[in-house]
Amino acid sequence: MSQMTMVGAINSALRHEMGVDERVVVLGEDVGKLGGVFRVTAGLQQQFGRERVIDTPLSETGIIGTAIGMALNGLRPVPEIQFADFIYPAVDQLINEAAKYRYRTSGEQTCPMVVRVPVGGGIRGGHYHSQSPETIFVHTAGLKVVCPSNPYDAKGLLLASIRDNDPVLFFEPKRVYRALKMDVPEEEYLVPLSSAKVVREGEHVTVVAWGAMLLEALAAAEEVRSEGVNAEVIDLRTLWPLDLDTVVESVHKTGRLVIVHEAARACGLGAEMVAQICEKAFLHLEAPPKRVTGWDTPFPYTLENEYLPLAHRIVPALLETVRF
């Protein structure tokens, strides 16, 4: 056990898996000699060589297209897209190709790979270094989407993702990368995909969040205690396929639901979750479900803390929902 940041925990997961599984290769822009612009892959090329930790030319479609070819030929590629904001040139390869290989070949060809993608705002990155495009991939049949909120889960979820036989989009919240350290085992452990976690128990309202906003949800939950509100906080961890059962169970108890995400509100994952909760737990609801999200605007630079659904916006949403 040692104290690790999320950057350290992801590095530890990659190092472990490359050590035990010859098939695992890392590729992307600047991931080799430099160790990535966030240093997540630092030292891997020195340890595993240039054949397994590959500095690619600057082309996202090239990175994902060649990674798909590698996966088809039995490797377990872990490509990195430098920022989620730059993933769009690779969307054809992800949506039309990686996501569809199993289906369109009836399982003759599969595409197990983990696309690591730094995501989200709060680092003063403006529109091109802050976006949260996860819903595009949730909407795509055939992709799994994961987003850890802390170093422990990051390692366990990444190992589970690499061992999964379907393509996984692994979103890493940049705001959390070095924000906190926690005890992370040096050895391997898995955090199963599609398992949400109740990280704070409460009985008055259910708050669902993931990634960097989980910390904000927890902060808000602490803040509303003084108002006599005891919020239950769920870390979704895997965004697709959803572990809706954990949310439904919590809503049965609390009768109230607040969903927090950085992505824009319209057609965000919150919208889908509200719809599903209405379908499955309508008679348990005592207040309209509420979404605290990024606005339906581009991600701003100077006003990013007004855009993000930080604790100052979650607190009133919790109180309104409880007092409805």
Added chain:
Amino acid sequence: MDVVAKPGSTPPAAPRKLFTVLDLDGRVDPESDPKLDAALVKRIYEAMVRTRLVDARLLKLQRQGRIGFHVGSEGEEAAIIASTAALRDDDWIFPCYREWGAALYRGFSLQAYIDNMYGNGNDVVKGRQMPDHIVATGVKFGSITAPIGTQITQAVGFAWAAQRKREAIVTASYFGDGATSSNDFHAGMNFAGVYQVPTLFLLRNNGWAISVPTEQQTHSRTFADKGLGYGVTAMRVDGNDALAVYSVTRSAVERALRGEGPTLIELVTYRAGAHSSSDDPSAYRVNLEVDEAARRDPLRRLRAYLERHHAYSAADQVALEERVQAELNVCIERAEAAPAPSIESMFEDVFEELPPHLREQRDECVNGPRAKRH
């Protein structure tokens, strides 16, 4: 051979004449003759004829409303079949949608192909894709995709992995001239050049990307010229000359296996038919051009060669055509009698395991009202 670019050396001032072996009457240029075994040439020729006959029949079936769609390869059979023949059995093909004839050449069964045309319950891809979008991993023929060029980077990645695994194989991606404008052509050529990946870029320049002619696709003098910019060796070959196609492709395979990197091969051919059964070329091209192309027809040339050098006869041709038609009749009859894919199959293979939301949707669909027609 028209070598345009070679990494590590000064590119030659490119003579842009086509590499050819056969003239239009099937006479061999002794200097470039690859001296192929007669049985191999006959096998290539028969596969080319089979491909054309299958094409013609499928177009009829489409016009009769019995199948939904077909992408033909009339006029491009040498570019497709002779290049595949030059690959070794272990070399992987990453096709575009016009190369199903290559899968048949390698032994993918005609029945399986025809089942795919009907999208029936026996279809290898369970009726999930339009006709012609097959996969045949048994003969190392990858999944056919419709977005243009995506298979190119994948072929590079597959060969790159093979290189790392120390497997002595190459990959070959097929694509049309339109695909040279795609992101993945650029990325694939670039990655393969930088990392000297053992892959072949088989560019069928058939003159047309649906209705857009080559001169509106590129301002390069030739498509082979594009190799220069990536440091990728490029060749330009008469794509209607089966022996020339074979010869050039084989030399590229050998180069790749020697560790000399990727090759771009521009196969200069002509799309004699429509882009697909949904297309009407009379809206954008003139018959004169089509007539000129017919003079260069790859089947006619290879048949003339076989007649001239290997005693191929009119009776041989009749027997071949009858054999293919009989085979087609059986396959079509069986395909039409096959049941549709199960409703449940629509929900399978999205993921390795069926997640809860798809289980719910499957049950909702299976137990819900049925569509009036499929």
